[in-house]
Amino acid sequence: MKILATYNIKGGVGKTAAAINLAYLAARDGARTLVWDLDPQGAATFYFRIKPKVKGGSEKLLGGKNGLESSIKGTDYPQLDLLPADFSYRHLDILLDSEKKPTKRFKKLLAPLATSYDYIFLDCPPSISLVSEAVFRAAEILLVPIIPTPLSLRTLEQIYAFEQDEGLEDLKILPFFSMVDRRKSLHREIVESLPQQRPEVLETEIPYASEVEQMGIRRLPLAAYSPHCRAALAFAELWREIQDHLIS
């Protein structure tokens, strides 16, 4: 079981779109895949047309005997499941704080799913908090979508600083460019310059595309309604690149 998280301190950068589309591609290739929508806004849950409700809320999910298994729902796609968002996730930080070893909690909760899933994608809420720290400790790969703007670069540096401070040497941070508009010179400049300083930045960039925005209207993964558009092809290429990192 490989655990990947899509994360950025900043909101609106394409975290959920990445989690959904990559998870869909993994499942389509035959892998048993789970998305855990950790964001109380529940965007991933909305895309999958599932009620944003977990029985007993976060409290039961974190402390209940059944663990996560009983709250998992199948999506419209074979082998792709979702652990839905719940509005009570807005208090996850407080709940985690009251647990023993809070930052290791998610890792422990996810461990029993190892025989059921090949990939688990954690779709994280923005901000840096106890929840994100628990995610960093559970995940093997942190996928960081970055819009090529100075503000996004600043948040990326904050993530690296946090990684250093907290000694997260087991976590592989893989940034990738998201919502790239090649018509903008600033985007072009940053896309070309950042990989020189940060060679781990993935080569594939996800273009800014209206098809991606339509995911909210259609409530479908991109490849399910527009498999040949530029963005869908970019997600497929991104998934191949991520898999190479997983193998290596």
Add this chain to the structure above:
Amino acid sequence: MEYLLPEILTPASLHDQLCSFAPLKAELPREGCLCYFDSFDWRLFHQGLILEEETLDGSPALRLRRLGNGSLLGSVVGHAPDFAEDLPPGALRDTLKEILEDRRLFPLAGVQGLFQRFSLLDDQQKTVARLVVLTQAIGADGPKNRWRLSPRLRSEPVRGYDRELRKLDRFLRSGLCLETAPEELWHILMGGAGRSPGDYSSKPDFRFDPAQPAGEAIRAIFLQLLDSMERNLDGTIRDLDSEFLHDFRVAIRRTRAALSQFKGLMPTTVVERFHPEFAWLGTITTPVRDLDVHLLGFDGYRNLLPPKQSSDLAPLRERLMAHQRTAQRQLAEELASPRFRKILADWRAWLAKPPFVDLSWPESAALPVAKVANARIRRILRRALREGAAIDDGSPPEDLHELRKTCKKLRYLLEFFQSLYPHDKISALIRSLKELQDNLGEFQDLEVHAQALRAIAMMPTAEPPLPPETLLAIGQLIERLREHQQQVRTEFAARFAVFAAPGKRRLVRQHFRKEP
């Protein structure tokens, strides 16, 4: 849940009736086929699993499911491979590799027809249950054997929507009055193909009545072993996987052991005629098996050397593979020879006659099998205990080899006659014997491997020499094998102590008495 669809229920009518139950998304019917795979010895079936290759409109997908509830354990896009290791890296490959090891997958039976999928939706247009309808279905296990199947429908769960599935099943049973299929498709197809799941196992399964005449029991043992030889023959000749030859040889070895153990209970002429013939079969099958063992253990060889040097072994692997191919060709020729065919035919012809109609059997063949089994097991078990107790740290390897041969005889006798004894006692004895045999076997195998590698390294002029770095790596490997052999040797005393625990003599007295 699977249901039979009445012929009068047209697809259009089925669709309309399902729509009246819940919002429905229907895919177009697609031509396709579903083929089920397993190993020759039904390893997946024994684990309660089925491996299906579904090809719809030319696109194949491979899925591992649980037999019964159909839950999915793994899948990949693509055709079924010959061996688990040919699959792309991932959970499915790991699971199948663990179960199948080096056994080949075979297509057993399949069905082709029109597959139509339906998704049952909720008020958010979200799938909450699935249906698969199969019509115009033809079952097949090859191009010649084909049979018609009645149309059927399967309801499939979506995780977390159990209530919706229950409602759907209720509707199918009560609303549409569909009859539940008495058997699931997998079983029907296996039946149609004339296959009995689990009908082959390399483990012997003999059942005897203690009072049964020994001659009858001996004949039953030989017949089962002959069946095993014949069933593994084609796979051995075609080298479909290395286990065919292994099982073929085990059946030969058991036959040889039985011929020597029961020679006083059988017609002398028969023992004299067939014992050398089965010994010949043992001899001609040895070279390929030895090379198979080298190749199967090759990853282990590599792990014994530092990573840099392990790659130097690649030419050795190629050399071993070339030798294996040559030896296999020779073996296939021997197994197609008139001599071999005659041995098996004559052996079967002789076994066809039960002892009570064949006057050449000695009178001792009428003894109760329990009495004979007790005497043989008692004698060999005592011999094993005696030989083992005489071995100390200074004993030569030949002593260990002798004990190994005695243990093998004992193991075969226990396996032949285990139905005559309390299951827990005999299983415990076999278990501790197996532990000891593993130790003795590993010691001997390491000796054979080291000698064989030396012979390859010193290969005469007939073959091009191996590169110097490979010869160096082989030298290192022989050294590692020798070290490992020493370690195995030191473990012998502890293994034997478990086998020869004080309870064993009591066990002999209690269960292998002279008069049962």
